[in-house]
Amino acid sequence: MVFKFLKLDRLSKSTVRTVAIAFGISNGIVFCYTYKTLRDNRPKFVDKGRPPESHRMAIFNNMASTYDSLFDKPLEANKVNKAKRVILKSAKGHVLDVASGTLNNLPFYKNLESLTAIDKSPNMCYEMRKKIGMFAIVLGPREKPDFPVVVILGDVQRIPFRSSSFNTVVSTHTLCSVEDPEAMVSEIERVMKPSGKLLAVERGRIYYAPLRKLMQALKIYPNPGVPWKNGYYEDRDPMALIKTKLEVSKYGISGYGINYSVIARKVNREFTGLTEEPQILPEARVFYTYVPLRD
Structure with missing residues (x-):
């Protein structure tokens, strides 16, 4: 048959x-x-349980100054940056970049109304400030951001903005690294405008079930030692997490099932304009503000 x-x-x-x-x-x-x-x-395959968030935050703080030099080439070789270039072209209006790290998404943003970057690591926020300054001073007028940028020292599980503040929310390799990914997705849904969208490039459990089960049987992937050494988890399902609050409209799988590119929207949505500014809450800790010079 x-x-x-x-x-x-x-x-x-x-x-x-x-x-x-x-x-x-x-x-x-x-x-x-x-x-x-x-x-x-990779670290040895030893299951010690899940590390406390303080342990993982220490990893991120310690690697902040060398993060770009360590990961730029692997992200390019594994075509993660290619996926970012494609999907972040759709970022419009007032954009929120969550758990931004060193803000290595900055070169991919064009013609925005504004960019807000939030991260829980003070050292990562410091690297963001340096990077924005480099774009503004070293790379010349054609390369510097032509939109305002605000860096927030804060937790993406409690985003310090009023509801319906952003047209676009960007999450890149974030769901694997936050303590409570469900809370983060819930917050993303809350701060998105009704017509807003989530643009995500995430890593997670292997999408293809036969390959996933084989790698699990061989004790290769997911490796429980990775969060202890590198700070992120390999066993999370980005699609399932996003679908808890949002409706996936497009997605793509690459990197032999490890890398996910996802566009998602609110379940109940309506058109809203691109120019209404995000409403920041009083408790927000503004780490740095960049305002472009206007001719």
Whole structure:
């Protein structure tokens, strides 16, 4: 029945055998590459439970000054930056970048009304301030942001803005690294305007079930030692987390099922303009403000 359904019964046995061999080889190559990628340069597979948030925050604070030099090349090689370039073209209006790290998304933003970046790590906020200053001074007038930027030292699980403040919310490698991802998604939904959208590039559990189960059986991925060493979790499902509060309109999977690109919107939505400014709450801790010079 399967051969008839796929119309393989019309092919010669040698052709079917060749196709089967090619299929097996290609899948073997995918498996070997994924296995090697996930095995190399990783901590031992030891389940010590989940680290306290203070431990993970210390990791992020300690790596802040070297984060870009450590991860820029891997993000480029693994085509994560390519995914960002594509999806962040859709960022419009007043944009909130959550758990921004060093704000390495900054080069991908164009023609915004404003950008607000929030992170819980003081050292990451300091790196953001340096980066915005470099774009404004070193790279020249054509490269500096032509929109205001505000850096907030704060928790994405309690975003210090009024509801319906932002046209676009951006989350890149965030769901894997916050303490309570469900609370973060709930806050994202709250601060999005009714016509707003979430643009996410996330890493998470392997999307393809057969490959995921095989890697689990081989004790390769997810590795419980990763959050202790690198601060993020590999076993979270970005799609399921986003769907708890938002409606996924588009998504793509890359990196052999590890990388997720997602566009999501509010379930109940209506059009709102791009110019109404975000309403910041009094308790917000503004770390840095950049205002572009107008000609």
